[in-house]
Amino acid sequence: MSFPITLTVNGTRHDITLEDERVTLLDLLREHLDLTGTKKGCDRGQCGACTVLVDQRRVNSCLALAISVDGADIMTIEGLSRGEELHPVQAAFIEHDGFQCGFCTPGQIMSAVGLINEGCTGHDPERVREGMSGNLCRCGAYAGITEAVLDSLGRMREKTRNGEAA
Structure with a gap:
């Protein structure tokens, strides 16, 4: 069974089909979208290395299932700067x-x-x-x-x- 979701990540819309509803947002970002700036530290929500903004709120992406953020606006470290201008x-x-x-x-x-x-x-x-x-x-x-x-x-x-x- 597949699960289609739509996310806006760093201003770009992504239509993604998940083959497993247990994929975390962290793994989706790193493994499917190649956004490796978000780090996998403890993978248990205790260290904060995987923090991203979901609809402008801080989220430990290792604890959020990708399917649970369907339709969300996500900002990762890669989307923070504007070209050469740092945030x-x-x-x-x-x-x-x-x-x-x-x-x-x-x-x-x-x-x-x-x-x-x-x-x-x-x-x-x-x-x-x-x-x-x-x-x-x-x-x-x-x-x-x-x-x-x-x-x-x-x-x-x-x-x-x-x-x-x-």
């Missing part, structure tokens, strides 16, 4: 050394974008740390990650004030 969160991660080995970085960045879009951080480092607590970094780059998220808030607000899309 403000990506730029802030580089400037604040928000990564070391880089394995968790795509999930960290996507979670940060989602957290900022949710609008519940303010300028409070503790709220940022709490909001990002579902994303683990084996290297311990948490100070840089927190600084990057806080800096990104300002960058994204500035772009919004100037009428640009963040």
Whole structure:
């Protein structure tokens, strides 16, 4: 039995036929669409390396069945920048050394974008740390990650004030 689904991934519509309804969103992205920026870490929803945005909300893609997001708008790390122009969160991660080995970085960045879009951080480092607590970094780059998220808030607000899309 096959299961047809339609997804918009990074602005591109995909009509996909699944042969198994148990395929996760993570495996669909990596194995069927060749979007390997989203990482398979623990494969149990505990590390956050697979975080993507589904209809602008943070989701651990290893826990979501692909069939459950039929019709959704999905953003992965590959769709965040605009050509050579990095998203403000990506730029802030580089400037604040928000990564070391880089394995968790795509999930960290996507979670940060989602957290900022949710609008519940303010300028409070503790709220940022709490909001990002579902994303683990084996290297311990948490100070840089927190600084990057806080800096990104300002960058994204500035772009919004100037009428640009963040």
